[in-house]
Amino acid sequence: MKLNDLAEKLSLRNLTLEIQIKESTCVSKGHASDLLSDVLANAPGGSVLVTIQVHMNVIAVAIHAGVASVIFASGMVPDQAVIEKAISEGLPLYTSKESTFDIAGQLYELGLRGGHG
Amino acid sequence: MKRILADLHIHTALSPCASEEMIPQAIVRAAIRRGLEMIAICDHNTAGNTAAAEKAAGKDITVIAGMEITTAEDVHVLGLFPDVWVACTVSEKILKTLPEMQGSSKILGRQTLMNAEGQIIGMETKMLAASSAFRLSDSVNLIKRHRGIAVAAHLDRPSFSVISQLGMIPDDISFDAIEISGAAVASSRIQEFYSFGIPVLTSSDSHFLSDIGTCCTALEILEPTFNELVLALRGIAGRGCSVA
Ligand SMILES: [Zn+2]
Ligand SMILES: [Zn+2]
Numbered sequence: 001m002k003l004n005d006l007a008e009k010l011s012l013r014n015l016t017l018e019i020q021i022k023e024s025t026c027v028s029k030g031h032a033s034d035l036l037s038d039v040l041a042n043a044p045g046g047s048v049l050v051t052i053q054v055h056m057n058v059i060a061v062a063i064h065a066g067v068a069s070v071i072f073a074s075g076m077v078p079d080q081a082v083i084e085k086a087i088s089e090g091l092p093l094y095t096s097k098e099s100t101f102d103i104a105g106q107l108y109e110l111g112l113r114g115g116h117g
Numbered sequence: 118m119k120r121i122l123a124d125l126h127i128h129t130a131l132s133p134c135a136s137e138e139m140i141p142q143a144i145v146r147a148a149i150r151r152g153l154e155m156i157a158i159c160d161h162n163t164a165g166n167t168a169a170a171e172k173a174a175g176k177d178i179t180v181i182a183g184m185e186i187t188t189a190e191d192v193h194v195l196g197l198f199p200d201v202w203v204a205c206t207v208s209e210k211i212l213k214t215l216p217e218m219q220g221s222s223k224i225l226g227r228q229t230l231m232n233a234e235g236q237i238i239g240m241e242t243k244m245l246a247a248s249s250a251f252r253l254s255d256s257v258n259l260i261k262r263h264r265g266i267a268v269a270a271h272l273d274r275p276s277f278s279v280i281s282q283l284g285m286i287p288d289d290i291s292f293d294a295i296e297i298s299g300a301a302v303a304s305s306r307i308q309e310f311y312s313f314g315i316p317v318l319t320s321s322d323s324h325f326l327s328d329i330g331t332c333c334t335a336l337e338i339l340e341p342t343f344n345e346l347v348l349a350l351r352g353i354a355g356r357g358c359s360v361a
Contacts, residue, residue, distance in 0.1 A: 036284030037275070053282075055190050055253070061284040 001110055002026055003069055003092065006048070010106055012071060012094035015078075018087045027068050030112040032104045036061040043067055044115045050103050054078035059085045069093070073100040118355055121341050123155035124148065124333040125181065126195060126270065126296060126320035129166040133226030133246050135324040140235035141166060141173035143326055149178050151330030155341045157181035157197050157320075161245040162211050164204035165230050171201055172233035179341040184208055185270060186256045187248040193277040194253065195268035195296065196260035199343050203263050210259065214250035215243040253279070257290055266293045266347060271322060272310060273301035286313065293350050294318050294358075299332030302360050316350045319360040335361040 003025045007014060029047035033039050036057055043049055045066035051058065054076050062070055070086075072078065072095040086093045096103055127144060128135035141158075148156045158170045158180060167182035174180045182204035183197040198204040218225070218241075228241035251259060260267040269279045269292045279286055286292070294316040301307060302319050310317050318334045337357045338345035349356040 035281055037281045040284050053190065055283055055287070056289075057283040057285060057287050064284075 001028065001112065003048075006107070006110060007094055009110060010071075010096060010098075010103065012096050015072075015083050015093040015095055016087050016091070019090055019092050021092055025068065028112060029117075030104065030107045030114060031067070032100050039065055039067070042115055047115075048107060048112065050100050050107070052076045052100060054082065056082050056085065058082070059089060059091060062091055063089055067091070071096060071103055073098060073103050118337050118339060121154040121336050121338065122152055122330070122333045122361055123157075123336050123341075123346075124153050124321050124323070124330050125155070125157040125183070125197065125268075125318060126159050126185070127156050127323040127329060128160055128185075129158060129170065130227070130229040130231065131163060131166045131241060131245070132160045132324070133228050134161070135226075136326070137227065137229070138326050139324070140231055141170040141233055142235050144170060144323075144329065145174045145178055145180070147326045147329045153178065153330050153333060155179040155181065155336070155346070156329075157183040157195075159183040159185040159195050159197075161185050162187055162208070162215060162243070162247075162249055163241060163245055164198070164201070164208035165241060167204050168201045169231050169233045173235075181343055181346070184211070186211055186251065186260075187246075187277070188251055188253045188256045189248055190253055190282050191248050191277055192253050192279050192282045193270035194256050194260070194279075195266075195270050196256075196263075197266040197268065197343070197346070198260075199264050203265070207259060207263050207265070211249045211251060212243050215245065215247050218242050218244050253283070253287065254290060257292070266350065268292060268318065269295040269315075271296055271298050273297045273306060293347075296320055297360075298322065302332060307360075316352075316358055317360060318358065333361050335359050 029044040031043040032050040182201040230239040
């Protein structure tokens with residue numbers, strides 16, 4: 001599924017409008033976790049990460065794990081410095097008022113699967 | 118210079134997860150029996166029993182007033198302070214940001230404030246098991262502003278450590294030391310912790326009397342005081358620390 005379409009279907013707020021997302025950017029995997037050690041170890045490459053973890057390290061860890069985009073759940077919004085770092089790294093960030101559980105459920109319905117799915 | 122043994126992470130009965138047997142006098146006695154000359158009292162998000170522990174210790178052993186802050190990211194950070202007064206000043210700021218217990222001590226555990234003799238002088242009403250509103254960087258700054266020592270607690274553990282929560286030590290945080298558990302000391306992972314270039318401590322994180330001194334740090338210092346501990350961590354004038 002195209003990342004742009006996914007963001008629209010879930011009514012996500014784009015925190016990194018400066019990033020031009022390529023039309024061809026597609027995602028088929030997802031991961032939900034607030035422990036960045038778990039993200040490093042288990043997030044599938046090219047996946048969408050759903051988290052309430054807004055620490056600066058989320059950007060470095062997401063890049064390292066090859067995560068394609070991060071969705072902050074429960075209305076969490078990271079500091080501007082985190083957003084700027086994401087922009088400089090070309091990592092699209094979104095936020096949603098909905099909980100991790102509900103976002104993950106919607107992603108699943110759209111056909112995304114976890115690392116073992 | 119002399120070599121002393123220190124266990125710098127011990128909970129009292131004030132921590133909801135610690136045993137009721139962790140009363141100041143009993144902790145001090147157990148520590149002396151195990152050959153320790155310095156201990157630090159570090160309850161979750163409070164320094165409420167540090168005065169009692171210091172009094173119980175008298176001149177027999179040095180008690181450092183500390184606390185184990187749970188940051189907003191669920192990271193445990195130890196703050197070790199020059200004295201009880203400073204520790205309690207920091208503790209007040211942390212406690213203000215915690216939710217009230219509202220009768221959940223049956224599930225979460227009792228939070229007993231004690232005097233040196235171990236008599237109960239009150240119950241902490243804030244939920245000490247909760248995370249404070251202070252983020253990791255704010256917590257470390259708060260500790261340092263109060264001339265404290267900031268330690269990344271149980272860095273090798275899969276929960277509540279900087280690495281478990283944040284994947285790596287953030288660039289903008291400068292810890293004075295990292296703490297690893299006895300299990301990590303005995304494992305091949307120990308080199309991984311030395312590679313951070315930060316002094317490595319090992320402490321028991323005691324929740325029971327029998328835990329005290331099961332692993333500890335050796336300090337090369339002139340006398341067992343807070344100032345000497347600071348100098349040992351910086352390796353000044355022949356002082357130093359090593360896992361024991
Ligand atoms: Zn801890
Ligand atoms: Zn502890």
